[in-house]
Amino acid sequence: MHLSLNPFVMMPSVVLVEPEGPANIGMVARTMKNFGFSRLVLVNPNLSEESYSYAVHARDVLKNATIVETFEEALELFDLTVGTTGKPGRRFISYRAPLYPWELRETLKGYTGEVGLFFGRESIGLKNEELERLDLIVTIPTSEDYPVMNLAQAVAVILYELSKTRPEPSVEALKPATRDEKEALVRVWAELLKVLEYPKDEERREVFVKVFRKAVGKAFLYGREVHTLIGPLRRAVKRLEEC
Numbered sequence: 171m172h173l174s175l176n177p178f179v180m181m182p183s184v185v186l187v188e189p190e191g192p193a194n195i196g197m198v199a200r201t202m203k204n205f206g207f208s209r210l211v212l213v214n215p216n217l218s219e220e221s222y223s224y225a226v227h228a229r230d231v232l233k234n235a236t237i238v239e240t241f242e243e244a245l246e247l248f249d250l251t252v253g254t255t256g257k258p259g260r261r262f263i264s265y266r267a268p269l270y271p272w273e274l275r276e277t278l279k280g281y282t283g284e285v286g287l288f289f290g291r292e293s294i295g296l297k298n299e300e301l302e303r304l305d306l307i308v309t310i311p312t313s314e315d316y317p318v319m320n321l322a323q324a325v326a327v328i329l330y331e332l333s334k335t336r337p338e339p340s341v342e343a344l345k346p347a348t349r350d351e352k353e354a355l356v357r358v359w360a361e362l363l364k365v366l367e368y369p370k371d372e373e374r375r376e377v378f379v380k381v382f383r384k385a386v387g388k389a390f391l392y393g394r395e396v397h398t399l400i401g402p403l404r405r406a407v408k409r410l411e412e413c
């Protein structure tokens with residue numbers, strides 16, 4: 171029996187960061203089409219004719235893929251970014267409370283912003299500094315003996331879970347905050363810490379800013395909420411500067 175998937179309100183993109191195997195890229199495209207996903211972003215990929223052979227009837231997904239040079243460029247495309255790893259739990263900020271795929275599905279229910287699901291290189295996965303830049307982390311529970319899955323299979327499991335989404339239509343007034351809005355909030359927070367000289371040490375302040383950015387990323391704020399939060403923070407910065 172074939173699945174007839176409901177049209178998505180939330181249609182995440184799959185982002186492959188520096189995929190090394192041309193065959194894997196094709197298999198990911200095929201998997202995406204299997205589950206009704208079409209937006210593929212490739213960061214500096216090793217793409218070849220072989221990729222198209224492995225895509226089989228999903229060549230269109232490959233043809234329409236957005237190709238960018240750097241991880242940074244890919245980040246800029248999304249309002250919410252999700253990293254994937256088979257090895258969660260190593261570092262405090264990036265790995266706090268990784269989600270399971272079905273929890274991600276529930277978390278994204280009704281979300282209408284642009285979502286990027288980031289998958290790592292076959293050899294080294296996503297680097298720690300990349301994982302730190304992503305808003306949420308997802309891990310597929312696997313055997314402790316061998317937790318790391320093949321790239322295309324990991325994509326399949328996550329898309330399978332997400333394809334079960336039946337999101338509520340969004341209310342126009344409740345638009346999710348864009349990446350720029352969230353960054354504006356983080357900037358004003360950083361300014362406040364600076365004028366407060368809290369913590370005194372600049373490096374420690376940067377850690378506080380990172381934690382704040384993570385919290386903002388996980389909070390699924392609406393644009394309106396971000397503006398409501400920015401207002402008083404700006405006022406506080408101004409008052410302190412006048413003192």
Ligand SMILES: C[S@@+](CC[C@H](N)C(=O)[O-])C[C@H]1O[C@@H](n2cnc3c(N)ncnc32)[C@H](O)[C@@H]1O
Nearest residue numbers: 254255256289290293294295309310318319324
């Ligand atoms: C072959 S794995 C990377 C292996 C790499 N040696 C490592 O240790 O991270 C390629 C990608 O598949 C995804 N992946 C593999 N296993 C996963 C799991 N258990 N949960 C979530 N994603 C997984 C991640 O995106 C990972 O970066």
